[in-house]
Amino acid sequence: MASALLTGAVLPSIFNVVFDRLSSPEFAIWIKGKKLTQDMLERLKTNLYAVQTFLNDAEQKQIKEGAVKDWLASLKDAMYVADDLLDEFFTKAATQMDPGTFFSRYLNLQDRKIAKRMEGIIERIESIVRQIGTLGHREIPKENMSWRITTSLGEISHVYGREKDKEAIVRLLLDDADTGDGDISVIPIVGMGGIGKTTLAQLVYHDDKVKENFDFQAWVCVSEEFDVMKVTKNLLEATKKCTCNLNNLDLLQQDLKDQLSRRKFFMVLDDAWNENPSEWKTLLQPFRDGVKGSKVLMTTRNEKVANAAQKASPYKLGLLSEEDCWLVFSKHAHLSTSSMENPDLKKVGRDIVKKCDGLPMAAQALGGLLSENSDVNDWNRVLKSEIWEFPDEVTPALQISYYYLPPCLKECFVYCSLFPKDYEFDKNELILLWMAQSFLRPGKNQTPEEAGDEYFNELTARSFFQLHSTKENKFVMHDLIHDLAMFFAGKFYFRAEEHENVENVVEIDNKTRHLSHNAKGNYPFSKLLRFCNSVKHTRTFLEINLDPWIPFNMENTPCILLSKLKYLRTLSFKCFPLESLPDSIGELIHLRYLDLSETRIETLPESLGNLYNLQTLKLVRCSKLKILPVSMKNLVKLRHLDIGNTGLREMPKGMSKLKSLQFLSHYKVGKHEENKIKELGALANLQKSIFIYKLENVVNIGEASMARMFDKNGIESLMLSWSWNEQNTFASEIERDILDKLQPHINLKELQIWNYRGTIFPDWLGHSSYHNITTLTLYGCRNCCMLPSLGQLPALKRLKISDFETLEIVGAEFYQKDESCVEKPFPKLETLKFQSMGCWKEWCSIKFNAFPRLKQLIIKECPMLRGELPNHLPSLESLKIQNCEQLSYCVPRAPAMTYLSITGASEVRIGELPPLLRHLFIGGSH
Template sequence: MSVIGELALSALFQVLFNKITSPDFSKIFHKEKVDADVKMWKRTLLKIHAVLDDAEERQMTSKLVKVWLDELRDLAYDVEDILDEFATEALRCKLNAESSTSNKVRKLIPVCCVSLNPSSVMFDANMRSKIKDINTRLQEIVTQKNDLQLRDCVGGRTRTSRPKLPTTSLVEGLVYGRKEDQKAIVDLLLSSELHNAQLSVIPIVGMGGLGKTTLAQQVYNDDEVKGYFDLKAWVCVSEDFDIVRVTKVILQSVTTETCDVNDLNLLQIKLKEKLYGKKFLLILDDVWNDNYNDWTKLRCPFEFGAPGSKILITTQNDRVSSIMGTTQAYKLKELSNDACLSVFTQNALGTTSFSAHPELEEIGRKVLERCKGLPLAAKALGGLLRTIPDRDEWKYVLNSKIWDMSAENNDVLPTLRLSYLYLPSNLKRCFAYCSLFPKDYEFEEKELVLLWMAEGLLQEIGQKPMEDLGAEYFRDLHRRSFFQQSSRNKSLFVMHDLINDLAQWAAGDLCYRLEDKLGGDKQLNISTKVRHFSYIRCYYDGITRCEDFPKDKRLRTFLPLPIENSGYLTNFVPSCLLP
């Protein structure tokens, strides 16, 4: 299971805490006389939750820690199932009571006897057994936690993975397919309409790996831009939005002098003096922070520049764009197939075509299909195959998940993973659930919201209707570039293939997607850890096997299905899915 599973586990813990402490559940626990057990669960889970960060880091190097996390995750989901069973039983008893008391004959029967029906007795017996099992497993988890000497990371986690390198203003290598985008941004920077504005902020928005930073680098080094501004500065903001650090870097950029001052007031006064009356261009690359107060504090010195000063920001988040931008965001699109091909072959073969290696062209184009217009993916895949003109090796890359490839030469995973890490906990599970969607599947907002609701993935907030809450979740994921509007129908949405891969990585083995893998006497071994299951069936003109017709002609039905953790699925074809 991937590290992301533990991040979703942290989000699940929050759901459990919310349920355990809610007034409605407290009444149920008191009625069923399980108060003491549930209070013990809460205390124990709080202690375990405190060491999750340390466990997440150590699982990379310790198989025992990874096994412990797997067992903990299964236990947490079983606890959630029991809480849901309590809620269901409480609702059943309420409905039975209402039905019974409405019957004149049953009114003669004492209320205490009404509740003593076979269903209630069976529920009590089953629940006592399950609670006992949870208590035993919880104690084992705590004992193992102590044996593993997992630490309470009060001060936050210490990353052991390779840190993300900051970007610079220098363009790396050759750039393909962005001439029109470069011209559009340069025109905005030199626009006469914005010339008289005191300060204009222009956002470039798009999903990770699209080349926003590369485009900003091209613009920063454009000859027309160089001659238009008095001062230029480049800052890689990244996920650490430290106002003192960012201000200091900007000051050092415009003065070309080192600065040892760490007082924000002194730094901003100095920066104001340097920018006063000058027309400047500032690039804020890779911005994640969407706190409006942080932005207003940072921008104070920028207000003293000359009219026509510009700030160009790059971000994956539309909310960042709306908070910081003063102009409409520039939405960066995927590269054309030809441009993406040039990026791939340049990095793989040192040329812009397959002319020197025609035997690799067919499989090379299949590898390239996986990039879906993302230059970062094309560059990463090309880099993996560089100086290896071997068809077998290229086939291996074609059939491998991009996450399984060499971490030293693959920036796609950390780039997209950061997008997931920055999701609020309430969105992590909802996004991971989307791994059930097949690639290229177009879905409606309402469709996905109803699925989230049915799976209990929405965290209730006051009296807000669940449909409205789900719509907020959906729009937030859309703003963060996880969903894109379909080019075919603006009322539908789709996930980029690599975002779909990210969702599968996020879900780990919690979700299982079956795409026409059934047939004949095949027996599929489905992990008992699976919590969500979907079946996708292709059909076209009476043909029901995907491999029997061209990919572009396929029509697919998608259906999420409940799954019992039996471990096996044999010759399973629901009749409702037959064409």
């Protein structure tokens, strides 16, 4: 592969893309017999070979030498232009009706024009190469700091050196005597960036004594953009654990006040920057009605911020001792005990730690850099790096961590500079953005998505990303890490939000290839449009509206961008008030990623089908979108199609032609020959999850078989849905056979079946071969008179059964199909919920020694249920029974129970109360 040419170079992604194109068979066809073109190719290769050995020296020097940084920027800019030309060539060649004869015809017509453009690019690169001598570059090899996937993302590293700090903060939080009525105690933690303020706050937040002392806790990141209404809304959403659509500060504060009153709360306000006392007074006003002892913990770098929020003295967080810093470094280095006892390695490591100056983030980053690497020479290279002597605009330890990143990761990391500080990254979304920019270099038999997953994991292992404090599957970048990305982004990245408070227009450099904009900010589109002609080679435009509920004015239609920026690879108008897309979208032949989610768009133009290179199309929550263009079937490179929560009436015809699809969020079964369920059969590479609905349009088992669901071993989550209002009294006779033929692969982890119209379920549902299923939902199966045998699903943890209108008995079949089975039924089930079972009368549960791990049992709206329920649940922690009027119930033996609520039951008999019970509510008839 040509990509091996530049292993270790500073500009690998764009260099490797160009070399791969030049080495392709199509390009070889073109140059065959064309001396001029062959000469040009040799000149280009010669110059790129010549320059690569100087790139490592230049990369290091650019930190302190502006001339070198400009030289690198010019070289990279020229390579981008070359790639744009080659991408245009390949796209136009590939989209002709007769590709076999087109190459010669097209290229003969275009030879002169393409050769002239290529000649100009080569001359420019030659001029750049000639400057090497004037810059004093040296030929130095790249040190091979091997790339490893080192840690699990879910691992929580031990925190060193903060035990006393944690104890001190916990004491302050548990002290109820430090405030009077109508007062609120704010405890500020103050310290420099990277010293561990957020880490300390997390330790305290998850402390068991703290959890027991407060009725509820919430965490909100305040960040540099201190908007009282925005922060209040975030606080309210964190408190209510749901989205808030209010845009009036008074209403927001009243709602927050209502939520906080009569409850003892603990709030964390992380990363505060605002020094205005009056704004803090306004923000904290709703907090004053909480129960005495309620607390707010705040983290900030600035003591003035602490004083603005609270008159009490802040808690000042100090640097780590050298010994604790060494422990942090060692932990992230992930070396064996024997390696760490190597005296030579340990001495070098100790010397590296001294240079961290007690800053835990520096020790963590350098530990991650050297993770699982016991080569003393590599450690010495880090210790003796010239970067330690460079100006500390960015912490030297972090600069070193960036310098030694594998080349394939550098551009991925720098790309994150487009997002604001404290942005909550979604891993899968970021991987798709990287893929659109050709940053990912898959290995043999590896998909780009799999390569992106490795890249993300490695950046996380090296502490460039970290798990969000409270949100599952979300990641953030520390402010210092974000500063590092901004520092190395240079002229090629422009984030308009960063300049929104600048009175004068901030010019965008003509080398800009990636830009992002916040539509609700103070940098309007009119300013961006002013520079579009000078940045026509831009590859990324991201609309980052941080709060979609805040209205904003659109000074000029964003569609003007489409006529200006013809080289876009990534385009996102997410949450923008966009109502239509012009036909000119089809002219963006380089486009790989298009996100129109949460817009007001109603239709998409047929010209969308011209986007031959499109890999990702997102239309999430486009509620007005009713139909997709017929030309969708032409998007043969499409890999991700997300159409969740749209108003689509049916799928376009010919989806089976999109054989590259890796992810299809939803499929609405149609009635036409080319949009029936059989179209799914050709989509053999589908991964993750899919929601298949309108299954009433499947009329026979042959169609269901042709979907080939059992062969899709990448699907982990599956929802099968019939329409609720489609009732056919004769349908139940064939529904079981249809569902039987929709049997998924045994790799499935989550299954939902909605509004199934059969009377019984097929045998595969509940079969023990489905050893990965952890979550199962059966909803609205109103004709079913018998539950499937689910007890032998070995990994099932969560089970919900709801809206069965004819089911009367939950009997032995629910537990096991084979009575000779010796395994306990439901061996790992933790949550079981029955709801809206109007005819359910009896639960046969006494003779089965089931549910050994059940923690939560919920039974709601089952008015006919009577008799006994399971009487021994050793792991049960929470029991809730609601509106079961005929139920005469004896509370089971449950020594672990902490929550018990029974309302609307006929009779409740309680023996000895469980010793751990903290919440008891018995209502209705006793």
